[in-house]
Structures are given as structure tokens and as C-alpha cells.
Amino acid sequence: MKQSEDMVIKNCSVRYAKVHTPGKAYEETAPAEWSVNMYVSDEDRDALMARGVNPKEDKDGAEYFVVKRAVSSRAGADIKAPLVVDAKKVPFTDDIGNGSVCNVVVTLFPWSKGKKSGVKVYLQAVQVMTHIAYSRGGVDAFDVHDIENPFA
Numbered sequence: 103m104k105q106s107e108d109m110v111i112k113n114c115s116v117r118y119a120k121v122h123t124p125g126k127a128y129e130e131t132a133p134a135e136w137s138v139n140m141y142v143s144d145e146d147r148d149a150l151m152a153r154g155v156n157p158k159e160d161k162d163g164a165e166y167f168v169v170k171r172a173v174s175s176r177a178g179a180d181i182k183a184p185l186v187v188d189a190k191k192v193p194f195t196d197d198i199g200n201g202s203v204c205n206v207v208v209t210l211f212p213w214s215k216g217k218k219s220g221v222k223v224y225l226q227a228v229q230v231m232t233h234i235a236y237s238r239g240g241v242d243a244f245d246v247h248d249i250e251n252p253f254a
Contacts, residue, residue: 104212107153111206113231115141117166119198121186121228124173136184136225137170140206153210154221169208171225185227197236198228205229 117139118125124134141164142150147157150167157165174180188194198204207226213219 106212107210108226109149109208109210111140111142111146111150111208113143113203114146114206116198116202116204116206116228117141117200119202119204119228119236121184121198121225122195124183134173135170136173137168138204138206138225138228139166139168140204141166150210150223154212154219155210155223167223169206169223169225184225187227187229188233189229189231191229194228194230194233196233198230199234199236202230202234203232205231 119138121136121138124136126134147165147167151157155167157167159165171184172181186194186198206228209224209226211222211224213222
């Protein structure tokens with residue numbers, strides 16, 4: 103692959119979607135970034151790997167691809183958040199929980215520096231097809247109880 107290329111990854115399961123509020127980059131010197139971990143079909147996996155993109159492996163052995171977008175350029179200019187819409191192309195503002203099914207538009211940018219080379223996978227847009235609500239801190243594990251004063 104010699105030049106950039108756009109791809110639409112359809113119906114992938116996503117995890118750790120940081121598309122409304124950027125997350126912290128792993129390197130201290132790197133700016134914050136929007137990102138999504140994509141668990142893709144075998145066909146999309148093969149297409150990405152054929153273009154030089156290598157998957158990572160989670161603790162359960164499942165392969166996934168990380169797509170990201172910095173919040174600012176190297177020159178310091180702000181970069182807008184990725185576009186996020188629902189299945190009807192209406193802007194989607196809810197947090198996206200693990201296991202949601204999305205279509206993800208990415209741009210593949212080949213790069214080389216010295217003897218090293220690779221492909222950067224840049225997050226362009228996310229379309230939420232099946233939404234699983236994001237839950238914070240395990241509160242969803244509790245049942246709701248109809249008790250007026252549990253401490254009485």
C-alpha cells in the first residue's frame with residue numbers, strides 16, 4: 103500500500119469506545135486521543151492484514167484492531183472528534199458500551215521512518231448499529247429493590 107486508503111469495517115463488535123470524550127494516550131508525551139477497539143470479521147481481519155495492519159490480542163486471546171485519532175496535531179491545532187451517528191445517520195451522543203455493534207470508517211496511512219514502516223489506522227466515523235449502554239463502576243450488577251428505608 104503506497105497511499106492512504108479509506109475502509110468501512112461493517113458490523114464489528116467494539117470495546118473501550120472513547121469517541122465523545124478522548125482517553126489518555128499510553129505514552130506520556132502523546133496527546134489524548136479518541137479511540138475504539140474493533141473486533142472484526144475474518145474477512146475484514148484478512149483485508150486489514152493484507153494492507154499491513156496487525157491485530158493485537160486481548161487477555162482472552164481474541165484479536166482486535168485499535169483505531170484512533172489524536173485531539174491535536176503535532177503543530178498544536180485542535181482536531182475534531184470523529185463523527186458518531188446511529189443506524190439512521192442521526193447524531194449519537196450516548197456512551198458506547200463494550201459489545202456494541204458498529205460500522206467504523208477508517209483511513210489507512212502507510213508510514214516509514216528509517217528502516218521501520220507500518221500503517222496507521224485513523225478513526226474517521228462510527229455508526230452505532232446495536233447499542234449496549236455503557237455502565238460505570240459495576241452498579242448494573244445490582245438489582246433494584248423496592249424498600250423505603252433499608253437502614254431502618
